[in-house]
Amino acid sequence: MQYNFDEIINRRGTNSIKWDAGDLLKKIGITERFDEQTISLWVADMDFACPPAVLAALRKKIDQRMFGYTAHYTSPDYYGALINWFSRRMNWKIHPEEIVYCPGTVHALNVAVRAFTKPGDGIIIQRPVYAPFTKAIEENNRNVVNNELINADCYYTMDFADLEEKAKDLKNTMMILCSPHNPVGRIWNADELRRIAQICRENNVLLIADEIHGDLIRCDQTFTSIANVADTDNIVIGTAINKTFNVAGLHVSNIVIKNKELREKFQNTLGMASPSPFGIATLIAAYNESEDWLEQLKVYIDGNFDLLEKYLAEKLTKVKYRRPEGTYMAWLDFSGYGLSPEEVHKKIYVDANVTLEDGKVFGKGSEHFQRICLPSPGPLLKEALDRIVKQFE
Ligand SMILES: Cc1ncc(COP(=O)(O)O)c(C=O)c1O
Structure with missing residues (x-):
């Protein structure tokens, strides 16, 4: 079609x-x-x-004529669609128990900041970067620690020496990575991702990888999820259908947290959360049919x-x-x-x-x-x- x-x-x-x-x-x-x-x-x-399949699924939902409480965990199709998508497209094997639904990726960043850091902690970001990263840090009374990207003729790379120094500072307990990066457009390669993961792990810095743009790349490029190249035991990864299928108003993000203790902390801070019936239907139609x-x-x-x-x-x-x-x-x-x-x-x-x-x-x-x-x-x-x-x- x-x-x-x-x-x-x-x-x-x-x-x-x-x-x-x-x-x-x-x-x-x-x-x-x-x-x-x-x-x-x-x-x-x-x-x-x-996508037409999403619109058809939403129309079908409307025809149900009732929109009571819903829960994605009642639906193996929800997990199946999501797991197959990442396995098929990124060779990333996600287990259903690692998935935490969250009504938005920015929401998840705020939850992660509150769940995993204390007021006054430093959180590393790489500017120039999507402004809500800064807000999630400052509005939760944590401090922005900027590991400025290096701009050489509009091609951006990371300053690893500076990152290492900042990660070593015990006050800095978290890093939020934007991958692919908004606004500079880099898809961080396997080497870069490995180095970040290693620096964070060696210095006990929890890494939050926002991969919401991972599906939306140039046709001649490939996206590498950090999950493909690093041990994700201290990594939280944000995924969403929001950008990929133009459904941000339906608020369906799925945060993948392999480490059980971290997952429980995140879930406890988030509280009860479940997608709307429209969100569930959309995710399934998007990942399975679009x-x-x-x-x-x-x-x-x-x-x-x-x-x-x-x-x-x-x-x-x-x-x-x-x-x-x-x-x-x-x-x-x-x-x-x-x-x-x-x-x-x-x-x-x-x-x-x-x-x-x-x-x-x-x-x-x-x-x-x-x-x-x-x-x-x-x-x-x-x-x-x-x-x-x-x-x-
Ligand atoms: C890097 C990044 N993360 C998150 C978002 C927003 O995500 P959500 O709509 O899931 O909160 C955007 C939107 O521009 C973004 O660029």
Whole structure:
């Protein structure tokens, strides 16, 4: 079956954070302009219809006409679908008892911080990085310890010497790894993952690996889960259908925790949690029946990267960028224009009326970057890029 990713579906009026939360975005300073004409490419969700198998499963659920208390642990299909997906696609063998359902990966990060660390502890992250990592640390009264990534011509690597030093400090008890990395797009390779795992293990630093972008990579790339290369006894791994199948509003994350003691601590801090009947049906239909959809989606998203690269090569020639190995986001360095971050922001958000995400959100030192999310129909993306180009010509 051929899926149509070109269709522009109007998401305004659907309570979408991406398309309807303009007042909020103005209030929190993401943008000062948001109206009917705004093209919104900031939040990492897709403007594509979900896989047909997911929609059919949801319709079937509706026909049940009752939505009482549900529990995924009553359904071997839930575990089967999940376990088969990771076994088939990543050669990662997960045992059902290792899986803890959590209503969101960010939620899980917060739970992990509370379950495994004490107020005042240091938690290592690698900036520039997805802002909720910082929030999960600071809002739980722990301290951010930044192991800054090294940027060489838009290709990012890890500073292992600095990581080792920080891991050795007894105050630092946890590390949150973003793999693949949002926003820099690296898929950490087996050697890098092994080294991180080793440094964490040797220094008693608990490692939380957020692998939510693991399915959404370029077609010529392969994703390596940290579970494939390291002993996961002190590693907690976050997985989700949320990004992969555009169902983030259904809140289905599964956190894989091999170590029983850690798992129980996490579960006790989380409390009772179970997906809605819609979440359960979605996970099963997504993992069992939507793989071909995902493969076509990846090709389409690669095409959007091609489109972006054409614009960069021909019309936004001073932007520095490297095609990300994973994630559907591009990390654009506007410093070549010699403008202040505020001037770049005004040109894009106000004058072009396109909402992206300012680099400063991902950490100090990234002010001259913009992050753009590309999983939108090509014509929409094209219009956004045309508008931006006009401001920089
Ligand atoms: C690295 C990373 N983790 C987690 C999330 C959000 O996950 P969830 O919707 O499962 O809370 C995102 C969304 O952009 C992300 O980029």
